[in-house]
Amino acid sequence: MERKIRVLVAKPGLDGHDRGAKIVARALRDAGMEVIYTGLHQTAEMIVEAAIQEDVDVLGLSLLSGAHMTLFVDVTRLLKKKGMNDVLVIGGGIIPKEDVPKLKKEGICGVFGPGTPCEEIVDFIKKNVKK
Amino acid sequence: MFDKKELEKIKKEKDKWEKESYLETINKQPERKEKFENLSSNEIKNLYTPLDISNLNYIKDIGFPGDYPFLRGVYPSLHRGRIWTMRQFAGFGSAEETNQRYKYLLEHGETGLSVAFDYPTLYGYDTDHPMSRGEFGKCGVAVSSLEDMEILFKDIPIDKVTTSMTINGPAAIVWGFYIANAENRGISKEVIGGTIQNDILKEYIAQKSYIFPPEPSMRLIIDTFEYGTKYVPRWNTISISGYHIREAGSTAVQELAFTVGDGIEYVKWAIKRGLKVDDFAPRLSFFFNAHNDLFEEIAKYRAARRIWAKELKKIGAKNPRSLLMRFHTQTAGCSLTAQQPEINIVRVTIQALAAVIGGTQSLHTNSMDEALALPSEKAVRIALRTQQIIAEESGVIDTIDPLGGSYYIEWLTDEMEEQTYKYWDRVEKLGGVLSAIEKGFYQREIANSAYKYQKEIDDNKRTIVGVNNYQTDEPVDIPILKMDEKGEERQINRLKKLRKNRDNNKVKRSLSNLRKVAEGDENMIPYIIDCVHSYATLGETCQVLRDVFGEYDEIAIY
Numbered sequence: 001m002e003r004k005i006r007v008l009v010a011k012p013g014l015d016g017h018d019r020g021a022k023i024v025a026r027a028l029r030d031a032g033m034e035v036i037y038t039g040l041h042q043t044a045e046m047i048v049e050a051a052i053q054e055d056v057d058v059l060g061l062s063l064l065s066g067a068h069m070t071l072f073v074d075v076t077r078l079l080k081k082k083g084m085n086d087v088l089v090i091g092g093g094i095i096p097k098e099d100v101p102k103l104k105k106e107g108i109c110g111v112f113g114p115g116t117p118c119e120e121i122v123d124f125i126k127k128n129v130k131k
Numbered sequence: 132m133f134d135k136k137e138l139e140k141i142k143k144e145k146d147k148w149e150k151e152s153y154l155e156t157i158n159k160q161p162e163r164k165e166k167f168e169n170l171s172s173n174e175i176k177n178l179y180t181p182l183d184i185s186n187l188n189y190i191k192d193i194g195f196p197g198d199y200p201f202l203r204g205v206y207p208s209l210h211r212g213r214i215w216t217m218r219q220f221a222g223f224g225s226a227e228e229t230n231q232r233y234k235y236l237l238e239h240g241e242t243g244l245s246v247a248f249d250y251p252t253l254y255g256y257d258t259d260h261p262m263s264r265g266e267f268g269k270c271g272v273a274v275s276s277l278e279d280m281e282i283l284f285k286d287i288p289i290d291k292v293t294t295s296m297t298i299n300g301p302a303a304i305v306w307g308f309y310i311a312n313a314e315n316r317g318i319s320k321e322v323i324g325g326t327i328q329n330d331i332l333k334e335y336i337a338q339k340s341y342i343f344p345p346e347p348s349m350r351l352i353i354d355t356f357e358y359g360t361k362y363v364p365r366w367n368t369i370s371i372s373g374y375h376i377r378e379a380g381s382t383a384v385q386e387l388a389f390t391v392g393d394g395i396e397y398v399k400w401a402i403k404r405g406l407k408v409d410d411f412a413p414r415l416s417f418f419f420n421a422h423n424d425l426f427e428e429i430a431k432y433r434a435a436r437r438i439w440a441k442e443l444k445k446i447g448a449k450n451p452r453s454l455l456m457r458f459h460t461q462t463a464g465c466s467l468t469a470q471q472p473e474i475n476i477v478r479v480t481i482q483a484l485a486a487v488i489g490g491t492q493s494l495h496t497n498s499m500d501e502a503l504a505l506p507s508e509k510a511v512r513i514a515l516r517t518q519q520i521i522a523e524e525s526g527v528i529d530t531i532d533p534l535g536g537s538y539y540i541e542w543l544t545d546e547m548e549e550q551t552y553k554y555w556d557r558v559e560k561l562g563g564v565l566s567a568i569e570k571g572f573y574q575r576e577i578a579n580s581a582y583k584y585q586k587e588i589d590d591n592k593r594t595i596v597g598v599n600n601y602q603t604d605e606p607v608d609i610p611i612l613k614m615d616e617k618g619e620e621r622q623i624n625r626l627k628k629l630r631k632n633r634d635n636n637k638v639k640r641s642l643s644n645l646r647k648v649a650e651g652d653e654n655m656i657p658y659i660i661d662c663v664h665s666y667a668t669l670g671e672t673c674q675v676l677r678d679v680f681g682e683y684d685e686i687a688i689y
Contacts, residue, residue, distance in 0.1 A: 013250070013262075013264070013265060013266060014250035014251065014253070014254050014256075014262060014263075014266055014340075015250060015266075015270075016250075016338055016339030016340050018339060018379075018687075019378070019379050019380050019465070019581050021689075022578050022581065022582075022688075022689035023380075023581055023582055023585045023689075025689045026578075026582050026689055027582075027585075037687050037689050038687070039685065039686075039687030040339055040685070040687070041262075043262075065250055065266060065269050065270045066269035066270060066504070066505070067250075067264075067265035067266045067269050069265070070264060070265025070266075071264070071265045074264075074265075094502065094503065094504065096503055096504050096611050097607070098611075113469050113502075114467075114468065114469040114502045115468055115469055115470050115502075115595070115597075115598040117588070117589045117599070118585065118586075118589050119589060
């Protein structure tokens with residue numbers, strides 16, 4: 001049997017807006033993926049550690065506070081440092097369009113803003129996951 | 132309200148209309164949907180008539196504004212007497228920048244202030260704490276000490292304008308900053324007016340900026356009730372909030388049921404402490420969301436007022452002011468779209484209309500750009516103008532509760548009240564509010580509603596203009612707020628200087644006194660105000676309480 005795609009959905013920092021993260025987690029689960037949700041208030045270290053422990057293929061970061069340029073980048077840099085180059089990293093939240101290319105350069109391959117249908121995220125993961 | 136004979140006649144005529152006229156029409160042309168539902172998944176009928184509210188007694192169930200059960204409004208003349216307070220929730224970057232924004236808003240006709248704090252402040256961390264990384268000024272203004280509060284309200288007449296502060300976990304400390312700042316400016320505690328949100332139950336349920344476990348959190352809140360009643364009589368010591376429950380994805384009925392239920396829980400705790408309900412209940416205030424379904428929202432506010440009055444009466448309140456559900460409303464942030472952001476102005480107008488017709492005491496209208504970033508000056512001005520147009524041009528406030536007596540509205544009000552009591556029964560069976568939180572009941576209910584709503588949009592069963600229908604390729608072109616990049620550095624330097632220059636013996640002494648009191652059971656507020664006056668920072672003061680009370684951690688449910 002083919003191994004299910006394993007996804008870690010993570011909430012870095014202090015932001016408590018978890019509606020989107022939970023909806024995406026559930027939509028990915030309903031699409032047949034294995035989903036682990038970190039819960040709130042995670043540091044970059046905690047997220048990367050969980051990604052290693054859970055041996056995930058995808059890491060989804062969610063942040064609506066506006067601190068994505070710091071907190072998303074902390075995570076991707078630490079991932080690189082730990083040699084986790086195979087993990088597909090995506091992000092979502094209130095992210096102004098001028099930040100999107102900067103995040104992509106830092107290794108956040110997909111950035112999803114408000115109004116994104118869940119299906120679009122599912123398709124993106126299926127297409128881009130490194131297996 | 133109608134006599135029996137009249138009702139029978141109406142029933143006969145309605146059956147006839149249904150059979151001959153209505154069915155014939157929809158047989159020729161079917162209706163747009165098989166089933167019409169509102170946002171709480173209640174089926175909405177084609178037509179409401181006296182038959183749907185035949186159980187209502189006008190005097191007993193509807194009554195008059197300012198009279199029990201306050202369904203039609205908490206004051207006799209409502210907005211004919213005084214327009215609601217226009218209170219735009221605002222805060223970003225440093226205290227200096229936000230101070231400028233407040234002055235801008237007041238200059239343009241805002242009538243009350245409302246502070247948005249950044250995440251570190253909401254969690255009781257100073258700007259230079261490691262957990263604050265990246266968050267300075269992002270979601271609101273950073274206030275780490277009395278000095279920041281002084282700057283935030285510099286040259287603003289806090290003896291005249293009232294201020295609402297969205298702060299929960301560390302509410303008592305931030306309130307202390309406000310009180311101490313007033314005192315230092317020679318303004319008495321008895322004069323200042325405003326609100327601290329101070330509603331920890333909805334933090335566990337939905338907003339998630341909690342710090343301490345439930346028991347000590349509730350103790351702090353009751354401390355503020357007790358202190359406020361005695362020394363800060365014009366302050367609303369809590370704003371029991373459904374707003375965030377709704378933003379997290381609940382339905383209108385869930386928002387209503389969970390929020391008013393939380394309100395009763397606070398009353399119970401205060402009474403358990405030995406406070407008299409008529410001493411503190413008049414200072415309890417509420418905060419609701421205004422979402423897209425105009426009539427459902429209006430019915431929600433009306434039902435909330437009636438339920439609250441009934442329940443407080445049951446509890447034994449005698450002072451009529453204890454029965455008044457006064458509330459603030461904010462239009463639904465979660466309903467705003469990043470696509471075609473200008474059309475959010477229209478959404479906000481409809482939502483604000485619901486709040487006004489629903490009898491709100493104060494109102495925040497969202498800015499069109501809030502699904503993209505914090506609001507720009509122009510966007511927030513348009514949002515404020517929206518309120519001014521409703522107030523001054525639309526005429527909707529010239530009569531009180533204009534939809535009162537509408538068969539549909541009265542039916543829906545009743546229906547929402549009934550469903551609220553059903554939710555309360557479920558909570559009771561789970562062992563009450565705190566136990567239901569621990570068991571994840573509310574969190575699961577909200578997550579289910581949020582997912583259902585999203586699925587309906589994804590499956591095109593619910594239209595969101597610009598998102599799943601009527602899209603355009605036109606690029607979004609509205610200015611985004613830029614913050615002062617030097618703000619964080621300036622704030623960190625200010626904190627360093629403060630810690631060096633203040634009387635550190637005094638700080639140590641006040642913090643150690645607070646620790647002792649926190650370990651016992653005396654009211655903590657006077658000791659918190661002492662810490663604040665000594666220029667102990669938010670983080671330092673909160674850390675004392677963290678040490679004594681521990682921290683809360685939730686079980687994540689999705």
